Amino acid sequence: MTTIAFIGLGIMGSPMAANLANAGHTVRGWNRSPGRADALVAAGGTEAGSIAEAVRDAEVVITMVPASPQVEAVAYGPDGILENARPGTLLIDHSSITPQTSVDLAEAAAGKGIRVLDAPVSGGEAGAVEGVLSIMVGGDRADFEAARPVLDVVGTTVVHCGPHGAGQTVKAANQLIVAVNIQACAEAVVFLEKSGVDLTAALDVLGGGLAGSTVLARKKGNFLHRDYRPGFKLELHHKDMGIVTDAARTVGAPLPVGATAAQLIASAVARGDGALDHSALLRGVELLSGYGRE
Numbered sequence: 001m002t003t004i005a006f007i008g009l010g011i012m013g014s015p016m017a018a019n020l021a022n023a024g025h026t027v028r029g030w031n032r033s034p035g036r037a038d039a040l041v042a043a044g045g046t047e048a049g050s051i052a053e054a055v056r057d058a059e060v061v062i063t064m065v066p067a068s069p070q071v072e073a074v075a076y077g078p079d080g081i082l083e084n085a086r087p088g089t090l091l092i093d094h095s096s097i098t099p100q101t102s103v104d105l106a107e108a109a110a111g112k113g114i115r116v117l118d119a120p121v122s123g124g125e126a127g128a129v130e131g132v133l134s135i136m137v138g139g140d141r142a143d144f145e146a147a148r149p150v151l152d153v154v155g156t157t158v159v160h161c162g163p164h165g166a167g168q169t170v171k172a173a174n175q176l177i178v179a180v181n182i183q184a185c186a187e188a189v190v191f192l193e194k195s196g197v198d199l200t201a202a203l204d205v206l207g208g209g210l211a212g213s214t215v216l217a218r219k220k221g222n223f224l225h226r227d228y229r230p231g232f233k234l235e236l237h238h239k240d241m242g243i244v245t246d247a248a249r250t251v252g253a254p255l256p257v258g259a260t261a262a263q264l265i266a267s268a269v270a271r272g273d274g275a276l277d278h279s280a281l282l283r284g285v286e287l288l289s290g291y292g293r294e
Contacts, residue, residue, distance in 0.1 A: 001025050002150060005058035007051060007074050007081070008095070009036040011230065012121070013064035015129040016094070016154045020062075021045035023153045030054040032070075052084040060150055061091045067239050068097040075105055087113030092147055094135075096120045096175070096236075098243050099165035102138060106164040115143045118164060120171035121155065122178075125231035126218060132156045136174070138167035172244035179241060179261040179278070181215040186282040189223045190289050200224060222279035234281070235274030238265045 001024045006017040009031040018039045021027040027045035029037050030053070037047035048054035051074055055061050061081055065071055071093060075081045081091060091114055093102065102118035109116045117139035127133045133155040137144050144160045151158045161170045188211075192202045203220050206212065221227060241262035248255050255262075264284055273280050 003057060003059050004028070004150065005030070005048070005051075005054035005061045005085075006040070006045075006064070007054060007062065008032075008064035008070075009040060010064065010066075011125050011232075012094075012128045014039045015125070016062075016064060016133075017045060018043040019128075019131045020150065020153050025150070025153070028054045028058070032065075051079055051081060055081050055085040055089070058085065058089060060147070061085055061089055062094060062150075063091070064094040066095070066236060068095075068101040071095050071097050071101060071105065076108070082109055082112050082114060085112070085114055089114050090143060090147060091116045092119050092150065093117070094119050094121050096171050096240055096243070097168060099138075099168040099172075099247060102168050103165045106139065115140070115146075116164065117143055117147055118167040119147075119151065120167055122171065122174045123155075124218060128154070134174075135159070136161050136167045136170040138162055138164050138169075168243075169247065172240065172247055175237060175240035176244045176255065176258045176261075178215060179237060179265060180257055181213055182219065182278055182281050183261050183264060183285075185216055185219065185223065186279070186285045189282060190285045194289065219279045222277060223282055226282070228273075228276040228280040228283075230275060230277045232278050233274060234265060234268050234276055234278050237278045238262075238269045238274065241265055 003026045004020055006027055006029045009017060009029050014036060017027055017029050021040060021043035028048045029040045029045055030048045030051055063074060091109060106116040117137050119135050119137045121133040121135050123133040131154055134157040135151055135155040137160050141160060161167050192199055207216050245262055268281060268284050
């Protein structure tokens with residue numbers, strides 16, 4: 001079993017850390033805001049008082065924070081991971097950040113003798129709780145193989161995608177597909193309701209055909225009950241769409257449908273829906289259709 005420091009005990013990080021502790025690993029967790037370690041402690045882990053305390057004797061350090069600035073905040077500086085983790089430590093970053101941030105982190109960590117994998121995940125809160133996340137990994141193949149016993153606890157689809165930054169590039173593509181899929185599902189829901197069709201029956205049959213998707217399966221209840229408790233917040237998807245549109249511009253890849261989805265997500269955040277689940281894109285379609293809901 002491995003001694004793991006887990007930095008970031010939010011919606012995704014808390015169940016992931018708990019799953020690692022339940023699997024028998026020694027897990028010390030730290031979160032920027034206190035009071036988020038209950039699930040980890042209940043699973044047999046402990047809460048650290050600082051990043052330095054969490055990482056000091058860890059063989060593996062895992063980060064799961066919202067965006068590039070937060071990754072940089074926990075990684076760099078005198079109180080950060082790189083200054084306090086021992087040489088040989090494997091740093092696995094599950095955050096969704098820009099590919100360049102991952103490349104820069106790997107280069108900085110190498111100077112300290114610390115190995116880095118960018119390993120963003122997909123599957124939302126439910127996937128984190130169930131330990132069935134899809135994990136796309138960038139970095140050295142040998143480090144990927146060394147990380148498999150840890151990654152296999154929190155994910156069921158774990159794939160090495162290439163060098164540093166490749167995992168983040170694949171995650172950006174994932175977020176592009178998910179955004180377009182949610183928007184299409186939301187438009188279908190309003191179309192079906194306005195046509196007088198039984199929505200539950202319609203979504204059941206659509207889910208069993210070519211229109212079926214993990215998005216529809218996971219978010220069907222959200223659409224049916226207008227339940228927008230966050231499994232993945234719109235404001236975070238807004239951040240991710242900024243990453244994918246910027247990266248696509250850099251390589252010269254047009255995103256005509258993706259750009260529209262990005263604008264609709266931006267509109268939802270501007271309306272104040274940023275803290276809601278990304279299935280709340282349905283609210284925007286309802287407003288366009290003339291029957292917005294509270």
